[in-house]
Amino acid sequence: MRARVLLAVARTTFREFWRSPEAVFWTYGFPVLMAVVLGFSFQPGELPKVPVAVVAGGDAVALLTTLGQEPRLAVQLLSPADADQALARGRVALLVRLDGASPVLRTDPTRPEAEVARLLVERRLLAGPETTLPTMRNEVEDRPGARYIDFLIPGLIGLNLLGAGMWGVGFNLVQMRTQHLLRRLAVTPMRHREFLAGYLLGRMVLVVPEAVTIVLFGHLVWDVPFRGSLLATALLVAVGAFAFAGLGCLLATRARTIEGIAGLMNLFQLPMWLLGGVFFDVERLTGVVRWAAEAMPLTHINRALRDVMLAPGTLLDVTVPLLGLLGFALACFWLALRWFRWQ
Secondary structure, three states: HHHHHHHHHHHHHHHHOOOOOOHHHHHHHHHHHHHHHHHHHHHOOOOOOOEEEEEEEOOOOHHHHHHHHHOOOEEEEHHHHHHHHHHHHHOOOEEEEEOOEEEEEEEEHHHHHOOHHHHHHHHEEEEEHHOOOOOOEEEOOOOOOOOOHHHHHHHHHHHHHHHHHHHHHHHHHHHHHHOHHHHHHHHOOOOHHHHHHHHHHHHHHHHHHHHHHHHHHHHHOOOOOOOOOOHHHHOOOOOHHHHHHHHHHHHHOOOOOOOHHHHHHHHHHHHHHHHHHOOOOHOOOOOHHHHHHEEEEEEHHHHHHHHOOOOOOOOOHHHHHHHHHHHHHHHHHHHHHHOOOOO
């Protein structure tokens, strides 16, 4: 091996990297920026309150007052139907109801916060004199539609739409640009709007079988229910795929390097992974973080999919999120058409 050739190649590669501002920023600047943002966001402070619900009936008001004395609990009084829905959607970690004079604690042990909620409730209920200690009973929430896996499956569909649109469209377009394939297409009679529309359509067709596979797998393995409108679900998948494909296309309009588009993808995907309602319900968030979560398209796709799949939702029930996602998709696609370049 010739050392002169080896050093020449290494020197050229080193210079090529530092002459690419996108690569330098996303390699060094972006991790530092994320460390600053997350460091300020998750500074030491008071532990968040754990949401629990007291089911209305009997002496529920007294039970509500007792549990309200626990500083770590956020307690609310709900009707039986609203309480079941709150537990199914992840808005509360535990339900407490009275069976005669005995409290019954119902939770899904597969949820990360379930054990903490149960221990906090038991600590408060057992805090009285020994002569008044209640006899408690624990129940496992295992009804299809109310478990954590039922909450998770629609979120995984939305997460799949996000990845397919962002990486399947945006990353591949930049890869075609770096390989000079787009420059070859530029000399053909094809207009860029025709190319982008056809490319988006071809990628969107692929996400439908993927969504069907996730639904069938969840139903066959874990008995995840599908109770709503098939038409509404199909429209949500199609519009959601169009929205994220449009966003991926928009991010790829001017990116010139693989490092640049990978950084942009992470910049937009990471917040949606954390706050898009895939693994926990965003309605439990507060302040600026809640506003940020509500501004993300993934939040509304996941919420609408759960409304259709876990409840007997109809097309009318998801009309508002459908129109909002469609508007977002059209805006992204319109901007991509205006800013797109072949090379």
